Amino acid sequence: MVLTKWREKILKTIEESEKPLTADEIYMKNNFKPNFSTVYRALKFLENKNLIKSVSFDTGQKYFYSNKKHYHFLYCIKCGEIEVFNKCIATQLEEFINKNFNFKITDHVFYFKGLCKNCKEDEKK
Amino acid sequence: MVLTKWREKILKTIEESEKPLTADEIYMKNNFKPNFSTVYRALKFLENKNLIKSVSFDTGQKYFYSNKKHYHFLYCIKCGEIEVFNKCIATQLEEFINKNFNFKITDHVFYFKGLCKNCKEDEKK
DNA sequence: CCTCGTAATGCAAATGATTTGCATTTTCAA
DNA sequence: TTGAAAATGCAAATCATTTGCATTACGAGG
Incomplete structure (x- = not known):
């Protein structure tokens, strides 16, 4: 291996x-x-x-x-474009989960769905 | 329709x-x-x-x-179990995205990956 | 340096989730 | 009541991914 x-x-x-x-x-x-x-x-x-x-x-x-890399995503539901950003606020939530659930966190996934700049324009037509 | x-x-x-x-x-x-x-x-x-x-x-x-429902998830990477929780902190991030990206948010997805209580136990063996 | 066993690779076929084409049935407005 | 459009059923197709099996590459021990 x-x-x-x-x-x-x-x-x-x-x-x-x-x-x-x-x-x-x-x-x-x-x-x-x-x-x-x-x-x-x-x-x-x-x-x-x-x-x-x-x-x-x-x-x-x-x-x-x-x-x-610690990525988070902007995912366009129309054309599938993926843009990335790094700002993360999971830590606070992580504390909440650790306190309230019997679950061992190893990672997290976060993304916004929506319309990218091009598809946003298309919608106006 | x-x-x-x-x-x-x-x-x-x-x-x-x-x-x-x-x-x-x-x-x-x-x-x-x-x-x-x-x-x-x-x-x-x-x-x-x-x-x-x-x-x-x-x-x-x-x-x-x-x-x-506004769900977020605890996803066990070993057995696939899905537990849900509702606490959400996306709003702050949303402001950040609106300010810094040309993207129209329609929804978001968030989940922690990790080990559920059973799989966490298994690991110890 | 050889060589043998194990792990890695290639190829083709299989799988699993989802989608599609087409024939049939349902629905609902005129 | 009827005819067109939409919904459904069925079987086959599709797309991403996985697997079985034969072949090749790699590394430790001789």
Whole structure:
């Protein structure tokens, strides 16, 4: 169970991106290498090793991003655009959960749904 | 485009549940009626009409819940259990987004990932 | 340096959730 | 009452992801 060259390449692709990526975006960015199954297996591997995280929006597709980043998202429900921001207020809520629930928090996901600037404009027409 | 008896039944199922439900949970709760495609079409219809909302966790499966409820989630990454809570601190963040981004917020999704009480116990073994 | 076992990869087929095309049935306004 | 539009059922298709199996690469021990 090691960080092979492909896994390393995939991790690099993810870390260098300023947005979360889907499996096929990663596949394409690496010129369709390695094999698709290898991409998926690598993603699973990297996620288990806590090097990357994933989030899914409305589409049933997973988006992957580096664990080094603490992202939150603006997700456009019309065109699917994903914009990221970093400001986070989960800490207060975390205290609340720790106090009131028997649950061990390891991570959190937060995103706003709505309309991005383009789709917002479209609506006016 | 009306609220037919099946759509109404499905909406009722969702509203009466204290947890978000998947399409097949809804299907089962209604004794496998109506047809699966009708369930999916009804869910899409209800979501467009803003009567229900959906969220997806790690599995690529959608969970549906009533729009009347403002849920947030504790999602167990091991067994998939979903617990809900209502406390919300999104408002402050919302102000921040409105001030700094050109994005029209229509909704938000928040959940903690982690281990539920059972899985937390399992880990100790 | 060889070599053997384990882990990683490639390929094709399978899976699971969801969607779609099309034929049939229901609904409801004229 | 009737005819068009919408809703439903059924089966097949789709999309993202996973799996089985044969092949290849890698690393420790000889």
